[in-house]
Amino acid sequence: xxxxxxxxxARSFGEVRAVDGVSLAIRDGEFFTLLGPSGCGKTTLxxxxxxxxxxxxxxxxxxxxxxxxxxxxxxNTGMVFQNYAVFPNLDVAGNVGYGLKARxxxxxxxxxxxxxxxxxxxxxxxxxxxxxQLSGGxxxxxxxxxxxxxxxEVLLLDEPxxxxxxxLRVEMRGEIRALQRTLGITVVYVTHDQEEALAxxxxxxVMRAGRVEQVDAPRAIYEAPATPFxxxxxxxxxxxxxxxxxxxxxxxxxLVGATTIRARVPPPLSLGRVxxxxxxxxxxxxxxxxxxxxxxxxxxxxxxETEYLGPVTRFVVRLGDGLRLTVMALTPPxxxxxxxxxxxxxxxxxxxxxx
Amino acid sequence: MTAVLARHGFPLAIGALAxxxxxxxxxxxxxxxxxxxxxxxxxxxxxxxxxxxVLTSPxxxxxxxxxxxxxxxxxxxxxxxxxxxAFCVARLPIAGKSVLLGLAALPLVLPSFxxxxxxxxxxxxxxxxxxxxxxxxxxxxxxxxxxxxVIAYTLTxxxxxxxxxxxxxxxxxxxxxxxAQNLGARARTLRTVILPLALPSILAGGLLVFIEALENFxxxxxxxxxxxxxxxxxxxxxxxxxxxxPASAGVLGMLLIACTVIALLSQRALLARRRYATMxxxxxxxxxxxxxxxxxxxxxxxxxxxxxxxxxAAVVVISFLAFKGPVLQYAFSLGNFAELFGRSYxxxxxxxxxxxTAAAGATLIGVPIGYVIVRRRSRLSALVDAVATAPFAVxxxxxxxxxxxxxxxxxxxxxxxxxxxxxxxxxxxxxxTVRAASAILHQIDPALExxxxxxxxxxxxxxxxxxxxLMLGGIVGGSVLVFVTVASELSSTVVLYxxxxxxxxxxxxxxxxxxxxxxxxxAATVLIIVTVVPVALVYRLLRRYELSAL
Numbered sequence: 052x053x054x055x056x057x058x059x060x061a062r063s064f065g066e067v068r069a070v071d072g073v074s075l076a077i078r079d080g081e082f083f084t085l086l087g088p089s090g091c092g093k094t095t096l097x098x099x100x101x102x103x104x105x106x107x108x109x110x111x112x113x114x115x116x117x118x119x120x121x122x123x124x125x126x127n128t129g130m131v132f133q134n135y136a137v138f139p140n141l142d143v144a145g146n147v148g149y150g151l152k153a154r155x156x157x158x159x160x161x162x163x164x165x166x167x168x169x170x171x172x173x174x175x176x177x178x179x180x181x182x183x184q185l186s187g188g189x190x191x192x193x194x195x196x197x198x199x200x201x202x203x204e205v206l207l208l209d210e211p212x213x214x215x216x217x218x219l220r221v222e223m224r225g226e227i228r229a230l231q232r233t234l235g236i237t238v239v240y241v242t243h244d245q246e247e248a249l250a251x252x253x254x255x256x257v258m259r260a261g262r263v264e265q266v267d268a269p270r271a272i273y274e275a276p277a278t279p280f281x282x283x284x285x286x287x288x289x290x291x292x293x294x295x296x297x298x299x300x301x302x303x304x305x306l307v308g309a310t311t312i313r314a315r316v317p318p319p320l321s322l323g324r325v326x327x328x329x330x331x332x333x334x335x336x337x338x339x340x341x342x343x344x345x346x347x348x349x350x351x352x353x354x355x356e357t358e359y360l361g362p363v364t365r366f367v368v369r370l371g372d373g374l375r376l377t378v379m380a381l382t383p384p385x386x387x388x389x390x391x392x393x394x395x396x397x398x399x400x401x402x403x404x405x406x
Numbered sequence: 407m408t409a410v411l412a413r414h415g416f417p418l419a420i421g422a423l424a425x426x427x428x429x430x431x432x433x434x435x436x437x438x439x440x441x442x443x444x445x446x447x448x449x450x451x452x453x454x455x456x457x458x459x460v461l462t463s464p465x466x467x468x469x470x471x472x473x474x475x476x477x478x479x480x481x482x483x484x485x486x487x488x489x490x491x492a493f494c495v496a497r498l499p500i501a502g503k504s505v506l507l508g509l510a511a512l513p514l515v516l517p518s519f520x521x522x523x524x525x526x527x528x529x530x531x532x533x534x535x536x537x538x539x540x541x542x543x544x545x546x547x548x549x550x551x552x553x554x555x556v557i558a559y560t561l562t563x564x565x566x567x568x569x570x571x572x573x574x575x576x577x578x579x580x581x582x583x584x585x586a587q588n589l590g591a592r593a594r595t596l597r598t599v600i601l602p603l604a605l606p607s608i609l610a611g612g613l614l615v616f617i618e619a620l621e622n623f624x625x626x627x628x629x630x631x632x633x634x635x636x637x638x639x640x641x642x643x644x645x646x647x648x649x650x651x652p653a654s655a656g657v658l659g660m661l662l663i664a665c666t667v668i669a670l671l672s673q674r675a676l677l678a679r680r681r682y683a684t685m686x687x688x689x690x691x692x693x694x695x696x697x698x699x700x701x702x703x704x705x706x707x708x709x710x711x712x713x714x715x716x717x718x719a720a721v722v723v724i725s726f727l728a729f730k731g732p733v734l735q736y737a738f739s740l741g742n743f744a745e746l747f748g749r750s751y752x753x754x755x756x757x758x759x760x761x762x763t764a765a766a767g768a769t770l771i772g773v774p775i776g777y778v779i780v781r782r783r784s785r786l787s788a789l790v791d792a793v794a795t796a797p798f799a800v801x802x803x804x805x806x807x808x809x810x811x812x813x814x815x816x817x818x819x820x821x822x823x824x825x826x827x828x829x830x831x832x833x834x835x836x837x838x839t840v841r842a843a844s845a846i847l848h849q850i851d852p853a854l855e856x857x858x859x860x861x862x863x864x865x866x867x868x869x870x871x872x873x874x875x876l877m878l879g880g881i882v883g884g885s886v887l888v889f890v891t892v893a894s895e896l897s898s899t900v901v902l903y904x905x906x907x908x909x910x911x912x913x914x915x916x917x918x919x920x921x922x923x924x925x926x927x928x929a930a931t932v933l934i935i936v937t938v939v940p941v942a943l944v945y946r947l948l949r950r951y952e953l954s955a956l
Binding site for chain 2: 133
């Protein structure tokens with residue numbers, strides 16, 4: 052069990068700054084996720100921790116031990132690869148015991164540990180199967196068993212679920228989380244799937260263009276995004292850009308196009324350009340003139356699109372000045388044509404405009 | 407600096423080794439040939455007189471013309487015959503398809519001059535088939551001359567077009583064709599979509615035919631008679647009866663290299679604007695033509711494969727018949743073999759030894775190069791790739807002459823040794839092992855190597871324990887190709903061999919120069935066995951890798 056300190060690391064490939072000065076403190080026993088779109092540097096960062104990518108600058112420490120200068124085969128990390136990387140020329144037991152054999156353990160001890168690792172991933176009885184006889188989900192379990200069998204200091208997972216179908220993905224992520232709790236191991240998990248990240252992590256680092264935008268618990272990432280990018284990448288949102296035109300204590304009026312949107316804002320906010328994030332599920336579609344909850348405000352407009360998605364329905368409303376807002380509701384309200392979008396100013400997130 | 411070394415140490419080391427080997431044994435000899443072509447008789451002053459002499463000589467101009475005509479005609483014919491064949495095999499329900507493809511690839515590993523010799527045995531001035539044709543009233547003179555050379559090339563080189571074309575036709579995704587038909591193109595789909603998509607592969611195959619036809623020594627030697635051909639004339643100038651003339655031989659060598667380079671560049675230019683990435687996610691379905699058409703296609707395919715293999719079969723049959731002097735008797739006899747091996751077993755032993763050593767050498771040098779090219783992409787590895795492929799473009803005769811000019815005197819003398827022959831073979835066949843290794847590596851997920859390292863196995867041990875076992879199929883395929891092509895190699899052997907290191911091909915070559923047709927046939931049969939047996943042993947492996955290796 053180990054805390055990981057990533058200290059101002061950077062790496063460029065030609066002109067591209069893949070990782071551009073990242074510092075992170077990952078706690079002992081934490082399930083830590085690197086989340087971001089493809090090309091944001093999350094996989095490069097993970098490969099730096101594993102030792103497959105040299106650093107241009109910075110340091111990486113496991114506990115007190117500096118590891119970025121240590122050869123990858125001496126770092127004692129367990130890595131699970133996106134496409135499993137199960138050795139096709141070894142059977143399941145051969146794969147899971149591969150790292151133990153490299154550590155020159157006694158034959159009986161290897162057998163015992165292989166059995167235990169297979170039990171952990173619920174593959175008891177699969178020891179003598181060959182990789183080509185296994186399904187994608189089973190291959191992924193073998194890869195995980197192989198990585199935890201060596202009792203690594205940290206477990207690194209590089210988009211481990213992206214090759215599985217949607218249903219299996221949900222099932223496996225629960226199992227990975229349960230496994231991590233059982234072992235109490237520090238996990239660094241890379242994904243581009245924001246729902247997966249929210250579901251599985253203790254904390255998430257959202258990355259963009261080689262930099263970390265925000266590090267926080269899943270709920271804070273979603274409800275209190277630090278930047279417009281985080282707000283729009285994690286979950287769907289109406290991201291609007293405008294200017295603060297009036298301030299009165301904690302209340303600010305922001306002019307977006309010709310529409311004024313009121314927000315309850317934290318004190319240190321100056322007048323000027325801002326970005327607003329309004330989550331579709333925080334908005335409500337109401338009939339014109341309908342009574343609103345205490346403190347809510349309404350923006351009149353025209354219902355332009357309705358998409359029935361099963362559990363929720365998605366609406367697009369066009370406001371008078373042409374601004375479009377997306378609204379999600381559990382049940383379709385009984386209105387059409389001229390409608391209004393109601394919102395709670397307390398749930399409008401005001402962000403510094405970085406565009 | 408240390409960081410640079412750590413990051414690029416391995417590719418740098420391999421690159422340096424490859425550069426040293428190819429620089430010393432490939433570039434230096436070729437440059438020596440070039441040097442000989444631009445220096446005066448004393449070897450000191452620069453002169454263009456050698457070029458002027460060759461390029462104003464009607465004889466040598468005719469040789470150049472003949473070589474180009476033959477190579478171009480062979481390329482055109484192999485494409486004309488090979489592309490329909492490939493399309494039938496890839497897209498039509500042909501009877502016995504897998505056997506057919508195996509047999510179609512066979513001429514690649516059989517010595518082409520054996521096929522040429524068989525054509526002479528059957529269609530020479532006074533031979534069996536010629537006689538039959540004349541009896542039937544056809545005004546057939548003989549197979550000798552340019553037409554014979556073109557026919558021999560077509561029958562032995564057509565797989566170079568067929569194999570990549572089959573792969574190309576198979577790799578066109580079904581949806582591409584369906585899209586074309588959906589847009590209303592039915593019969594035109596072939597011309598507007600399928601052929602253009604397969605064109606790069608077809609041209610790549612055609613280029614191989616052109617280069618091979620240009621550099622081949624054995625086929626024109628057997629069939630040309632009085633028609634001059636560049637590769638043969640270069641050899642004659644160098645070791646011929648008249649007097650050795652390295653200057654003129656050098657000029658001819660440079661002309662040969664220039665022709666290949668121009669062909670290579672024009673193929674590149676032709677394909678530069680056509681780069682298609684097609685990935686067959688859904689394999690193209692077989693077409694279902696009318697039974698008559700289907701029969702016709704089957705007949706065509708089997709006829710082509712048959713025509714290519716008949717000469718080899720004929721030579722084997724003839725080798726078991728008795729000869730009375732040069733006259734064929736229709737009686738079974740092992741006399742030819744007795745006479746062949748009565749002279750000496752050495753040629754057979756030499757062929758096997760040299761081929762094995764060359765295969766081992768080309769594998770040991772080629773596999774690390776292939777690894778660096780695929781796994782450590784950089785400008786350096788791209789350069790290594792280009793240099794390691796370059797031997798394809800240099801005729802065996804020219805390389806042989808270069809090695810003798812470079813290592814026949816001075817500090818390092820190698821002429822007359824087995825080593826100089828092995829060096830020539832390794833240099834010439836290096837592209838096979840490099841291609842085979844890189845092709846199979848492309849199919850091995852690099853994450854497998856990383857997984858092993860991550861689990862605590864150091865990089866070199868990982869390479870030996872994970873990468874090599876997974877590459878084994880490709881490596882063996884490449885090695886066997888080197889073995890069989892070296893066993894039937896003639897163009898550099900004929901320049902480099904010495905009495906002690908006479909090979910099977912040389913024995914046959916000498917028998918041809920004399921009049922012992924029976925001994926030549928027996929030598930040809932032995933060569934066929936030496937090449938076909940290892941190929942048959944690893945047929946399954948080869949079938950998967952032959953494409954990539956070629």
